[in-house]
Amino acid sequence: MRQPLNQSRPGPLAGLLVADFSRVLAGPYCTMLLADLGADVIKVESPAGDDTRRWVPPVTKDGVSTYFLGINRNKRSVVLDLRDGTDLGRARELARRADIFVQNFKPGGLAKYGLDYESVRAANEAIIYASISGFGSGGGKDLPGYDLMVQAMSGLMSLTGDPDGPPYRAGISLFDVMAGLHTTIAILAALQHRTLTGAGQHLESSLLASAMSGMVNQTSAYVTGGVVPFRMGNSHPSLFPYEPLPTADKELIVTAGNDAQFRKLCEVIGAPELAADPRFASSGDRTANRDELRPLLVERLAARTSAEWFTDLIAAGVPCGPINTVDAGVEFATGIGLEPVVTAGQGEKARPAVRHPVTFSATPASYPLPPPALDEHGDQIRGWLSAPPAPLPPVPGAGQAGAGRADAGQAGAAR
DSSP, X not given: OOOOSOTTOOSTTTTOEEEEEOOTTHHHHHHHHHHHTTOEEEEEEOTTOOGGGGOOSSXXXXXXXXXXXXXXXXXXXXXXXXXXXXXXXXXXXXHHHOSEEEEOSSTTTTGXXXXXXXXXXXXXXXXXXXXXXXXXXXXXXXXXXXXXXHHHHHSHHHHSSOTTSOOOOOSSOHHHHHHHHHHHHHHHHHHHHHHHHSOOEEEEEEHHXXXXXXXXXXXXHHHHHOOOOOOOTTOOSSOSSEEEEEOSSSEXXXXXXXXXXXXXXXXXXXXXXXXXXXXXXXXHHHHHTHHHHHHHHHHHHTTSOHHHHHHHHHHTTOOEEEOOOHHHXXXXXXXXXXXXXXXXXXXXXXXXXXXXXXXXXXXXXXXXXXXXXXXXXXXXXXXXXXXXXXXXXXXXXXXXXXXXXXXXXXXXXXX
């Protein structure tokens, strides 16, 4: 019967062991979300460590990359040099004991180490093995998987920026994050399949596939309508008003997404006649005649500040909002009770972190471990891998966990 690596983590994924052979963003973001929900994640790093440990600035007061900290809490770090025979044996043993294996090497890159899906599956039939790449394992397998490349090659950059200006990247590594989320969803689906059948499987995700799905209405415009979208600045191709509009002091996002919201907007700004104007009566009319409607709205919004309009429009049920800096965004989320900042770990090593995005009424996320230093748990994990399977010491302060999987036989070979 399988013995959970750590029986003191709370959460719906308690008792599951994740072998995390990923680095940079998509994979580590995925495994952090799993770790928040109770999975035991062992982060395997090369002697050089995850690339993002060196992606600076910004850094914390003690010189640690904030990029790395943002996606690596609740994990234990071990350095395993796959070119070393002893370490490679430990890596294979970790894969044999794991429930989930996550990696973002170039397609085929782990085959020479015997850590590809077929090799791992031969020793662990129930493994859920997730491969993340930039462009898939087919014709794009040799392309390096950087988010900026995918933003360019997917068409996203052609949609971002002013109509008469250059294309721009998004302000975050958007498709890395999407691929991490999509992979997390796939892993949870595969876990349910394993619960029902006892069988593991190989999951393949890519940044480009996530881009095709995540660009939703824009890719759909071409696939279903033959329309090639184009750059429109902050305007929306199908809605107006749905963009920043100037007020007496600064711009305010106004998103009147349906006819009722537009009528309320017109009432609040003192121009109810605009809602009755045939040029603006329906959503399609407003979109077609946006160049005529925009100056009429701007003229009235110029009478008051963005904060004043925000208060009155929200009270009337018109979606709108200020354009905040990141610090103001965190403060706003705090002010409305979302509590976006949590503490990962305890004592001197504790660090602030961004809360897991989902609230669970019965099985909340927890944050017992701060992001690890390189090889921080190396001695502990190497010792565990060299001995017969047994639980590691519990995570300090993690509280009491629910039981792990009851039917360990479904996991294939004993761990």
